[in-house]
Amino acid sequence: MPELPEVETIRRGLEKRIVDRTITDIEIRYPKTFQGNGGKVANNRVKSTERRAKVLAIRMNNSYNLLFHLKMTGQLIWRAAQLRSSSSAEPRNQDFSGGHPDHNWHADLPNSTTAVVFTFDDDSKLFFNDLRKFGWCKVLSDEDLSKIFDTEYGLEPFDQNFTAEYLINKAKRIPNRKIKQFLTDQTIIAGIGNIYADELLFDARISPVRKVSEISEREWGKMVKSTIKILNLAIDQGGTTDSDYVNADGGKGGMQNYLKVYRKAGLDCPAKCGGKIERIVVGGRGTHFCPRCQN
DNA sequence: CTATCTGTTCTGAC
DNA sequence: TGTCAGAACAGATA
Numbered sequence: 001m002p003e004l005p006e007v008e009t010i011r012r013g014l015e016k017r018i019v020d021r022t023i024t025d026i027e028i029r030y031p032k033t034f035q036g037n038g039g040k041v042a043n044n045r046v047k048s049t050e051r052r053a054k055v056l057a058i059r060m061n062n063s064y065n066l067l068f069h070l071k072m073t074g075q076l077i078w079r080a081a082q083l084r085s086s087s088s089a090e091p092r093n094q095d096f097s098g099g100h101p102d103h104n105w106h107a108d109l110p111n112s113t114t115a116v117v118f119t120f121d122d123d124s125k126l127f128f129n130d131l132r133k134f135g136w137c138k139v140l141s142d143e144d145l146s147k148i149f150d151t152e153y154g155l156e157p158f159d160q161n162f163t164a165e166y167l168i169n170k171a172k173r174i175p176n177r178k179i180k181q182f183l184t185d186q187t188i189i190a191g192i193g194n195i196y197a198d199e200l201l202f203d204a205r206i207s208p209v210r211k212v213s214e215i216s217e218r219e220w221g222k223m224v225k226s227t228i229k230i231l232n233l234a235i236d237q238g239g240t241t242d243s244d245y246v247n248a249d250g251g252k253g254g255m256q257n258y259l260k261v262y263r264k265a266g267l268d269c270p271a272k273c274g275g276k277i278e279r280i281v282v283g284g285r286g287t288h289f290c291p292r293c294q295n
Numbered sequence: 296c297t298a299t300c301t302g303t304t305c306t307g308a309c
Numbered sequence: 310t311g312t313c314a315g316a317a318c319a320g321a322t323a
Contacts (some may be wrong), residue, residue, distance in 0.1 A: 001302025032317095054303080072302045073319085113319095132318045134303065174311075186304085194302060242302065243321085284314080286301080 002070040004157070004191025005234035005255065006245050007054050010076050013248025015049045017078045018058070018120060022046075025119040033115035033130060036139030040064040053153045053190035063142045073244040074128065074135035079109060081123035131244060153190040157227050162189070164220035175213035181283040182212050183223075192227070195240055195262045198288045200226040202261045205271075207294045208287045209280075233258060261288040269293060 002010070022045045026038040041060050050057040056076070058066040068076065109127045110117055116128040116137055128137060140148070154170070155162045170188050171177075183189060183197045192200070201208050203226035206219055215223075239245055239253035242263075246252060260270045265279035265288055275292025 003302075006302090069303080071304075071317095130318095131320070132301095132303095134317060176311085184303095240302085245302075283312090285303095 003193035006239035009239045021120040027117040030115035071134035073131040154188040171212035180208035
């Protein structure tokens with residue numbers, strides 16, 4: 001799923017692990033996933049990490065970058081060097097001692113979904129897994145990266161300029177678009193996907209099928225506030241783990257425990273308005289809302 | 296078994 | 310230009 005909060009959580013986890021490390025090897029197990037010349041980043045040092053919308057950049061000290069899009073099932077999991085312990089009874093990883101997820105996240109790495117493996121100079125590794133193989137990793141120059149960041153995405157929700165006025169202005173050109181499709185358009189707002197669009201619309205009590213031309217200035221303002229509130233909560237929770245998402249340490253997020261409408265069809269409205277959550281399709285995407293209190 | 300669903304986004308037809 | 314179906318892929322679920 002990775003939307004903004006999930007990618008940001010991964011970025012924060014990676015940042016503290018790989019900054020100042022040198023990439024010593026890139027193993028490409030699924031060529032379609034890795035685009036560009038890995039030689040441009042190999043044997044160079046990681047300068048920083050950066051997120052824009054749902055993409056994550058690893059910025060190197062030589063003006064080249066790795067840019068990742070995880071699409072729906074991508075994972076970026078960092079692992080410390082495996083100690084060659086004499087006691088082979090030691091568990092390989094401590095990360096999942098607390099529970100058994102319903103998925104093979106704790107399987108040995110690499111596994112059948114691993115597309116690319118990066119090795120660093122401390123023998124730690126970064127595994128890019130992707131079950132459905134929609135995700136990609138590209139090698140880009142600083143210039144190409146800047147161009148993508150500047151031209152392919154709208155405002156970040158945490159930008160000072162992300163206001164009702166900004167959205168009203170954008171909505172003028174596409175008055176007939178339904179608000180949910182508007183909110184998930186990456187060229188308008190960067191980073192909102194299916195889960196958080198449903199959640200923020202519930203928080204703002206606005207129906208996902210409203211036309212953007214029929215939304216009042218007050219309602220746009222509510223959506224701005226709800227967007228920031230929901231995304232902040234989701235980042236605090238380390239993202240939503242619905243099925244495949246894990247953070248950079250391979251752990252689950254906690255936001256799934258705070259979702260109010262996403263995949264809650266048939267349940268009573270959490271606002272206790274007396275309605276029930278419905279699932280409809282908007283723009284080809286499953287959409288969950290309370291038809292009674294979202295207008 | 297078949298049919299339908301899934302977090303993203305890109306392309307091509309109209 | 311805007312909108313829509315379908316594609317890219319590999320499952321899980323009913």
